[in-house]
Amino acid sequence: MALTLYHGEPAANSLKVLLGIKEKGVPFESKLMNLHKFEQHEPWFQAINPMGQVPVLIHDGMVINESTVINEYLDEAFDGPALRPADPYGRAKMRIWTKFVDEYFCPALSFIGWHHMIKNITDKLTPEEFEEKLARIPLKEQQDKWRTSAKQGYTQEQLDNWGRQVKTSVERMEKQLARTEWLVGDQFTLADVSCYAMAYAMPTRSPQLLADKPGVTRWHKAMSEREGTKAAMAMPNPVRETLEAARAGISSTLR
Amino acid sequence: MALTLYHGEPAANSLKVLLGIKEKGVPFESKLMNLHKFEQHEPWFQAINPMGQVPVLIHDGMVINESTVINEYLDEAFDGPALRPADPYGRAKMRIWTKFVDEYFCPALSFIGWHHMIKNITDKLTPEEFEEKLARIPLKEQQDKWRTSAKQGYTQEQLDNWGRQVKTSVERMEKQLARTEWLVGDQFTLADVSCYAMAYAMPTRSPQLLADKPGVTRWHKAMSEREGTKAAMAMPNPVRETLEAARAGISSTLR
Numbered sequence: 001m002a003l004t005l006y007h008g009e010p011a012a013n014s015l016k017v018l019l020g021i022k023e024k025g026v027p028f029e030s031k032l033m034n035l036h037k038f039e040q041h042e043p044w045f046q047a048i049n050p051m052g053q054v055p056v057l058i059h060d061g062m063v064i065n066e067s068t069v070i071n072e073y074l075d076e077a078f079d080g081p082a083l084r085p086a087d088p089y090g091r092a093k094m095r096i097w098t099k100f101v102d103e104y105f106c107p108a109l110s111f112i113g114w115h116h117m118i119k120n121i122t123d124k125l126t127p128e129e130f131e132e133k134l135a136r137i138p139l140k141e142q143q144d145k146w147r148t149s150a151k152q153g154y155t156q157e158q159l160d161n162w163g164r165q166v167k168t169s170v171e172r173m174e175k176q177l178a179r180t181e182w183l184v185g186d187q188f189t190l191a192d193v194s195c196y197a198m199a200y201a202m203p204t205r206s207p208q209l210l211a212d213k214p215g216v217t218r219w220h221k222a223m224s225e226r227e228g229t230k231a232a233m234a235m236p237n238p239v240r241e242t243l244e245a246a247r248a249g250i251s252s253t254l255r
Numbered sequence: 256m257a258l259t260l261y262h263g264e265p266a267a268n269s270l271k272v273l274l275g276i277k278e279k280g281v282p283f284e285s286k287l288m289n290l291h292k293f294e295q296h297e298p299w300f301q302a303i304n305p306m307g308q309v310p311v312l313i314h315d316g317m318v319i320n321e322s323t324v325i326n327e328y329l330d331e332a333f334d335g336p337a338l339r340p341a342d343p344y345g346r347a348k349m350r351i352w353t354k355f356v357d358e359y360f361c362p363a364l365s366f367i368g369w370h371h372m373i374k375n376i377t378d379k380l381t382p383e384e385f386e387e388k389l390a391r392i393p394l395k396e397q398q399d400k401w402r403t404s405a406k407q408g409y410t411q412e413q414l415d416n417w418g419r420q421v422k423t424s425v426e427r428m429e430k431q432l433a434r435t436e437w438l439v440g441d442q443f444t445l446a447d448v449s450c451y452a453m454a455y456a457m458p459t460r461s462p463q464l465l466a467d468k469p470g471v472t473r474w475h476k477a478m479s480e481r482e483g484t485k486a487a488m489a490m491p492n493p494v495r496e497t498l499e500a501a502r503a504g505i506s507s508t509l510r
């Protein structure tokens with residue numbers, strides 16, 4: 001059996017799959033990509049994933065992209081602890097959470113992070129180098145995101161709106177976690193994995209978001225103490241410096 | 256066993272679940288909502304789904320929202336023809352399609368439809384009635400969408416961008432359907448259901464989109480001839496007139 005995971009640093013969607021694979025306990029070959037050096041847009045990687053995005057899982061030649069889809073695949077294809085409820089209604093509740101993360105929580109956080117981080121990346125490039133890197137991005141939406149963030153930046157109104165969406169996301173989590181141990185009741189599931197991949201840095205980067213959230217605070221601590229989380233967070237982080245440099249900006253948007 | 260489906264006319268996300276439930280062949284009680292009369296925002300309905308959105312499935316008291324999640328639930332919880340591949344890799348490929356519809360294809364179509372349709376709905380209201388209806392919408396994103404569409408409308412640049420995304424979606428379908436009978440190979444799945452719920456009206460409303468797409472054209476015909484599709488499309492449509500009135504506008508954006 002050959003299992004290879006192409007992924008970035010343990011944050012956001014790459015963290016989501018690293019958490020999934022470590023919780024499942026499946027041995028895999030890690031292929032770490034430096035996203036801030038645009039490795040995911042290189043022709044050799046686009047031959048693997050034409051979208052030019054990580055994470056990508058390759059299992060005996062079968063290529064799977066999309067972090068949420070990969071995590072359900074890992075749970076279906078391998079033995080190990082179940083990461084999804086055994087009953088259809090539980091799985092439906094889990095999927096409503098993972099979908100909410102993908103369509104609402106993650107995009108809001110991603111735009112905020114991008115806005116505060118991109119200049120640290122692109123300032124090291126000449127305008128010609130920047131355009132050359134940009135031209136290689138296969139998805140027009142991603143090109144637009146890079147160009148807007150690197151040039152004029154997003155407007156305060158846009159940032160405020162994404163900040164509100166992040167707050168709404170944490171409130172939605174609190175509503176559930178005030179009542180149950182995990183997001184889908186008494187079982188740890190991929191819903192927790194998806195949300196933690198977004199919220200992992202909140203206690204240090206945006207503690208104000210958790211100030212009146214005892215449920216999320218308790219859950220975050222329980223998540224952080226899991227062996228799977230520790231193993232995932234211990235994966236190499238080639239862009240830690242750039243992430244740290246963006247910390248104050250992200251924190252101020254999420255005030 | 257009690258199975259109730261709250262849904263709108265057979266179009267977009269309501270059509271998606273009507274196709275799923277008819278293909279599965281499960282008897283259900285239909286609760287038709289008139290979305291153009293804002294019934295989904297009524298307090299009695301928000302008591303069922305706080306998001307104020309259809310479709311919603313209630314199975315023996317268990318409430319499930321989100322059309323894509325409902326369709327996987329129907330396939331997992333009931334006997335009948337399998338609507339998903341039996342192997343994990345096939346299911347992963349199916350979920351990449353259903354996710355793509357939810358995050359890319361559907362939003363683009365939805366904004367275009369809204370832009371051309373909303374005035375037919377809101378022109379019948381006084382400004383006070385409009386504000387009153389608006390205030391009842393629980394999701395801020397939906398409020399914004401209604402307000403922007405009804406007042407100034409979206410910009411040509413936004414409409415062009417969504418039009419491009421719809422074209423990209425159809426091209427992506429063609430790339431697959433030029434090679435295989437259905438979107439995930441030789442088995443009809445929820446991937447086909449999700450895409451048809453978006454593309455059902457294309458041959459009549461935007462034939463130019465299918466002009467050089469033999470794969471999608473063949474697939475659309477095969478989809479339209481399925482008994483499940485015929486049964487779903489035969490469900491009552493209380494807003495047909497409003498949809499028809501928007502037809503020319505939508506068609507011109509998708510030229």
